[in-house]
Amino acid sequence: MPLAPPRPRDTPFLPTDTFADDVILITGGGTGLGKAMAEGFARLGGRIAIASRSEEHLKSGVAAVEAVGGKAVAIQMDVRSAESVKAGFDKAEQLLGPVTILVNNAAANFPVPAEELSANGWRAITQITLDGPYFCSTEFARRRIALEAPGAILCIGATYAWTGGPGAAPSAAAKAGVANLVQSLSVEWAPDGIRVNGLMPGVFPHEDQPQVLKDLPGRVDQEQRIPALRVGELHELAWAATFLCSPFASYITGHNLVIDGANWLRRGLKFAPFEPVRDWARSKKP
Numbered sequence: 595m596p597l598a599p600p601r602p603r604d605t606p607f608l609p610t611d612t613f614a615d616d617v618i619l620i621t622g623g624g625t626g627l628g629k630a631m632a633e634g635f636a637r638l639g640g641r642i643a644i645a646s647r648s649e650e651h652l653k654s655g656v657a658a659v660e661a662v663g664g665k666a667v668a669i670q671m672d673v674r675s676a677e678s679v680k681a682g683f684d685k686a687e688q689l690l691g692p693v694t695i696l697v698n699n700a701a702a703n704f705p706v707p708a709e710e711l712s713a714n715g716w717r718a719i720t721q722i723t724l725d726g727p728y729f730c731s732t733e734f735a736r737r738r739i740a741l742e743a744p745g746a747i748l749c750i751g752a753t754y755a756w757t758g759g760p761g762a763a764p765s766a767a768a769k770a771g772v773a774n775l776v777q778s779l780s781v782e783w784a785p786d787g788i789r790v791n792g793l794m795p796g797v798f799p800h801e802d803q804p805q806v807l808k809d810l811p812g813r814v815d816q817e818q819r820i821p822a823l824r825v826g827e828l829h830e831l832a833w834a835a836t837f838l839c840s841p842f843a844s845y846i847t848g849h850n851l852v853i854d855g856a857n858w859l860r861r862g863l864k865f866a867p868f869e870p871v872r873d874w875a876r877s878k879k880p
């Protein structure tokens with residue numbers, strides 16, 4: 595029997611005015627998990643700044659928030675650039691007021707054997723996935739500290755931060771950095787009233803994922819490969835995100851919460867046959 599399915603997406607979860615006084619900036623908020631979290635915060639009264647590069651993604655994120663009756667603005671931002679991040683926060687502030695909650699969700703990944711990855715490939719992934727959260731978090735904290743006002747940061751990680759990610763080495767290394775950043779920054783900024791937490795999703799398939807990730811082995815019969823016997827649904831991730839950023843998590847900071855149906859702990863006594871990353875990647879080539 596699988597773990598019970600989540601309640602319907604519009605089930606009342608937290609009070610509907612939980613984020614009535616908040617502006618939530620979500621990087622990568624126009625696709626997948628970021629879009630689902632944008633909807634989740636909007637359902638609870640938050641005003642949303644969707645921050646990413648592509649016009650199409652920005653429009654899609656704003657439309658998703660408006661579809662649940664919320665207010666959202668599109669903020670063109672490249673998280674690899676501290677200047678772009680600063681300009682994005684300025685624009686969000688001008689349109690909605692000071693950002694009070696930051697969700698570092700944008701990331702990049704593609705499966706590749708480490709020895710085949712170019713220096714540029716390494717830099718692209720680590721700059722988006724690790725530099726981005728650092729630039730956004732420090733921009734956010736400088737502004738909250740100057741205002742002497744509290745805030746919350748949520749970093750979306752991945753459990754291969756702890757296990758390593760063969761075939762996804764730069765992303766795994768960057769996510770390890772993010773999990774560690776959560777711990778450092780939570781201590782640095784707790785005296786300023788700023789909480790910093792991480793959320794580590796397991797398998798949450800969605801239509802916006804690049805084909806290369808949709809095609810990974812096990813994506814077809816994944817329900818049979820996860821101890822929970824089901825994949826995660828986007829709105830249950832949004833519930834965890836909104837809880838961690840809400841006043842109901844007021845004493846939780848420096849925590850990396852796993853939401854994956856126990857998938858990362860599955861190793862057990864039965865060792866699956868080992869396939870080297872290089873062999874698997876070659877077998878995928880036409």
Ligand code: NAP
Pocket residue numbers: 621622623624625626627628645646647648649651652671672673674698699700701702722750751752753794795796797798799800802803804
């Ligand atoms: P996704 O759909 O591929 O979204 C990535 C987002 O990041 C896009 O909206 C993209 O928007 C944005 N982005 C990429 N580069 C950017 C840049 N330089 N500046 C600003 N924004 C940028 O990913 P997802 O599956 O929803 O994953 C969201 C988060 O969850 C990521 O941190 C991922 O590592 C984590 N995660 C996901 C899963 C899963 O099963 N889906 C599992 C574990 C962890 P633009 O193209 O418009 O810039």
